[in-house]
């Protein structure tokens with residue numbers, strides 16, 4: 001059977017495991033190194049420029065789509081897989097994938113990937129929340145997100161922020177008490193300042209938000225969400241051909257939610273042919 005991930009980079013150290021379990025996140029310095037931060041910056045800026053006209057049309061109409069607080073305070077930028085294999089390579093970053101596999105499980109898949117710009121001098125584009133209740137698997141978590149800093153992110157630059165330790169709280173954050181107008185009143189929160197190329201891997205049940213960007217610098221992230229392969233929604237659309245072409249190994253196919261290498265394979269897509277080297281399992 002194929003390994004869980006390329007084994008060039010180690011999985012979680014004991015210290016990282018303890019930090020993740022206790023605080024709900026870890027920061028990985030220079031996480032983007034195997035892909036190259038310049039390449040990521042180039043892809044970010046090209047995708048942002050390509051998406052600008054659409055975003056400006058939304059600004060003009062006041063009707064926003066795209067999630068992640070897409071609004072006058074932030075631009076949620078969907079990748080164009082016809083040219084952008086950088087974001088796919090970053091989803092499959094060999095320095096991060098072992099950590100993803102240890103946190104969400106060996107049948108990890110990427111559920112979402114996007115670029116995100118929370119602009120200089122704008123209000124918060126979201127408020128304190130968690131992505132869903134703190135339901136647990138005994139060994140793994142149901143979802144992690146991995147945010148890469150495209151450029152340095154300082155204290156006043158609309159940092160992604162999280163309240164360490166809240167990933168297991170039975171209740172979500174009291175949203176009436178802590179609104180977008182008083183985000184910094186939340187006790188115990190931590191602003192995630194990062195250097196370009198650093199990443200934060202965090203459990204999505206932890207209380208989190210993005211802060212007001214009072215600086216004159218944009219806050220630029222690449223965002224990924226990872227979950228186990230069996231999480232599926234009805235989707236009649238076949239995966240885009242450019243993605244299937246990129247996914248030239250069984251593990252890349254699993255990453256894109258096409259064919260599972262680990263875990264149960266009844267959720268495999270039947271509209272994409274298996275790679276010849278895919279090893280079918282009966283489980």
Ligand SMILES: O=C(O)CCC(=O)C(=O)O
Nearest residue numbers: 126159160161208209210
């Ligand atoms: O953009 C941010 O800093 C917040 C992200 C967020 O709220 C989320 O991923 O659910």
